[in-house]
Amino acid sequence: MPTQHASPSPATTLAIFCKVVDNFGDIGICWRLSRQLASERGITVTLWVDDLGSFKRICPRLDSEAATQTVEGVTVRHWTDQDGQFAPEDVADIVIEFFAVDIPPGYVEAMARREPRPVWLNLEGLTAEDWVEGCHTLPSMHPRLPLTKHFYFPGFNARTGGLPREGGLLAERDAFQADPVNAARFLAGLGVTPGEMAATKVSLFCYPHAPVSALLDAWRDGGSAVTCLVPEGVAREAVQAFLGGDAHAGAARTQGALTVRVLPFVPQSDYDRLLWACDVNFVRGEDSFVRAQWAGKPFVWHIYPQDENLHHKKLRAFLDVYAPDLPSLVALSLRWNGASPAGGEDAADLAHLWQAMHADVERLVEHAAAWEARMLEIGDLANNLLEFARSPR
Ligand SMILES: Cc1cn([C@H]2C[C@H](O)[C@@H](COP(=O)(O)OP(=O)(O)O[C@H]3O[C@@H](C)[C@H](O)[C@@H](O)[C@H]3O)O2)c(=O)[nH]c1=O
Known part of the structure; x- marks a missing residue:
């Protein structure tokens, strides 16, 4: 079971x-972490972000023109060129740089003058590679200032910081999935018709180089009905080619066994519901990737x-820990990422791989539950990180 945590002192401040x-x-990861620390742990969080436009896509209530605003209990500050404007009192108790970004030098100088010094963490990217365990929480001394930064890695075992997960997430998911009416209502709100809901529902979010056309061909020519729900802007060229026209939200077309429907790009919390409903x-x-888990x-x-x-090395490292005995998933995943010997844009090959994986769906669902139980044992990233920040180092 996840660890229970005592409430922090309300005075704790944190900057990301x-x-x-x-x-x-x-921004998706930083926003999630910020909200969780503010709402569940009572931390006063300031999220510094340089691109409010991208942020607004996943959080429509954001004002993309505001220099400072409070959203869902988090102070959001537009990070432009505020260097030279920081005093020690401006520095938070815990300072997180995401993906090794360069914090404004003036802020770092103020960190060095602050008493007590803040806890400084570099929150790194997620990978299942072994080396992470050796680097997680390692210190790095500032070459000039009396400051030490620690590396902090999310990950898939107890020698890492774990995965992001809000406290109420799984209960919310379970309540949603307990009654199919919830998924039907949610999908109907996105324009999905009852006929489309009756098919195997697949959400599609990938980079433009994925072999999407070949997969769509495989589904179109396959033996069972598939509804592919794709957020607007994703795999645009392949989706337009299938639709024979503009891939705007609301566009849909059926060919053979496949219906492709373009969805609006939804707020972050609704994206979870989409994953739960498919x-x-x-x-x-x-x-x-984490939300799918x-x-x-x-x-x-x-x-x-x-x-x-x-990235192929990283993909294989993940498949080694996630799917050592799930060959159908491994084969499709490698192929989808251009990492299998087959390569190319061969629809017949993808059709075969999809059928094999689809035939394993029940087993994969069972596996997802077993994996979830394993991930729950290591606690969640936000709470693990906070525990580390509060521990003697
Ligand atoms: C499709 C969709 C996604 N989202 C959210 C979910 C996630 O928070 C976010 C997508 O983030 P990712 O899945 O990580 O995919 P991404 O490709 O957008 O982000 C990537 O950016 C690179 C710079 C990083 O180095 C990568 O590691 C990765 O984080 O968008 C919505 O809110 N609504 C939507 O409709």
Whole structure:
């Protein structure tokens, strides 16, 4: 069972610095962490973010013009060029740089002058590779100032910080999934018709280089009905080609056994519901990948691409821990990421891999529950991180 935590002193303050490199994962992860620490642990959180436009896509209530605002109990500050404006009193008790971003030098100087010094963490990306266990919580001394930063890694075992998960998430999911009416109502609100709901429902979120056209062909020509729900802007070219027109939200077309429906890009909490409502989820990057693991449904991961196919190593490391005895999932995942020897855009090959995985769905659902139980044992990232920040180092 997850550890219960005593309430923190209300005075604890925490700052997260987030630079949006691209897409939505950077802000997606930081926003989730910020909200959880504020709402569940009573921490006063300031989220510094350089791109309010991307943030607004996952959090529509945000004002993308405001320099400072409070959203869901979190102070959001537009991170522009505020250097030189910081005093020690401005510095939070805990300072998190996300993905090794350079905190404004003036803020770092103020950290060094602050008494007591803040806890400084570099929150790193999620990977199942072994080396993470050796680097998790390692200190790094500032070359010039009396400051020490610690590396903090999310991960899949107790030698890491675990996965992000809000306290009430699984209860909320269970309540949603307990009655099919909830999924039907939710999907109907996104324009999905009763006929489309009766098919195998697949959500599709991936990078543009995924072999989407080949997969759509395989579903179209397959023996069982599939409804593919794809958020607007995702796999645009392949989706437009299937639709024979613009892939705007609300567009849909049926060919053979497949209906493709374009959904609006939904707020972050609704994206969870989409994952809970579908039978299989194609996810990507880091945050949707983790949410799929909390959805209790089979999922296929499209990993964020890196130079020299470094991401294939990361993908294999994850498949080794997640799916050592699930060959159908491994084969489709490798193929989806261009990491299998087959490669190419061969629809027949993808059709075969999809059928094999689809035939295993019940087993994959059971596996998802067993994996969830394992992940629950290591606690969640926000609480593990807070415990580390409060511990003597
Ligand atoms: C499809 C969809 C996603 N989302 C949210 C869920 C997630 O919080 C976020 C997507 O984040 P990810 O799944 O991580 O995929 P991403 O590709 O957007 O983000 C990536 O960005 C790179 C810069 C990072 O290095 C990657 O590791 C990864 O985080 O968008 C919505 O809120 N609504 C939607 O309709």
